Amino acid sequence: MQLKRIAVFASGGGSNFGALLEAIENKEVNAQVVLLLSNAPSAYACARAREKGIPVAVINKATHPEADARAQAILKALAEKQADYIVLAGYLPIVPAAIIRAYPNRIVNIHPSLIPAFCGKGFYGHFVHEAAVARGVKLSGATVHFVDEGTDTGPIICQESVPVFAEDSPEDLAARVLKVEHSILPRALSLICADRVLVKNNTVHILTKKEDGAL
Numbered sequence: 001m002q003l004k005r006i007a008v009f010a011s012g013g014g015s016n017f018g019a020l021l022e023a024i025e026n027k028e029v030n031a032q033v034v035l036l037l038s039n040a041p042s043a044y045a046c047a048r049a050r051e052k053g054i055p056v057a058v059i060n061k062a063t064h065p066e067a068d069a070r071a072q073a074i075l076k077a078l079a080e081k082q083a084d085y086i087v088l089a090g091y092l093p094i095v096p097a098a099i100i101r102a103y104p105n106r107i108v109n110i111h112p113s114l115i116p117a118f119c120g121k122g123f124y125g126h127f128v129h130e131a132a133v134a135r136g137v138k139l140s141g142a143t144v145h146f147v148d149e150g151t152d153t154g155p156i157i158c159q160e161s162v163p164v165f166a167e168d169s170p171e172d173l174a175a176r177v178l179k180v181e182h183s184i185l186p187r188a189l190s191l192i193c194a195d196r197v198l199v200k201n202n203t204v205h206i207l208t209k210k211e212d213g214a215l
């Protein structure tokens with residue numbers, strides 16, 4: 001089976017990007033990262049990529065002030081690297097619709113809650129965990145999903161829960177959820193890159209593992 005070509009988009013520390021790279025190095029994911037795209041040149045994710053010899057592209061409002069030109073520049077970078085999939089690993093800008101349309105069910109996002117709880121407009125980063133702690137939920141978690149034109153509405157690939165304790169701060173919960181993110185993002189990519197993910201009616205079906213040597 002051919003190695004899948006993944007472009008990772010990240011704006012921050014890139015610990016999820018790091019977890020994905022580790023899984024690829026351990027041959028748990030049949031892929032190579034062909035591009036790290038960021039809006040933030042000083043993001044640690046960019047440094048991680050450079051350390052590993054992965055090409056880095058910075059595209060943002062400073063490099064391309066016009067939204068259309070920005071979207072086109074991103075599409076061009078993806079085409080040049082012949083990316084099969086895009087992974088949003090803590091990428092803050094809204095992904096332009098032109099890119100979502102060009103990569104249907106080929107853009108994967110990690111969200112730090114159990115969708116549909118604490119998701120949608122305004123629910124990103126620490127806001128998610130603050131809301132979960134404020135509501136007093138007893139379970140939260142993380143979700144990996146495909147990106148469609150809504151906010152956090154695409155087909156769900158993997159979810160995993162974590163307990164929430166009454167004495168938790170949002171930071172405590174964020175740290176517990178991040179650990180789970182580091183295992184479910186590579187797990188989702190491992191399924192996708194093994195051609196085991198089928199989307200029907202906004203629902204993901206995981207195909208059973210092919211026998212070694214089977215067609």
Ligand code: GRF
Pocket residue numbers: 010011012013014015016017089090091110111112125178181
């Ligand atoms: C994660 O919590 C992820 O769920 C969210 O942004 C954070 C990124 O963390 N979308 P990192 O940059 O991968 O460390």
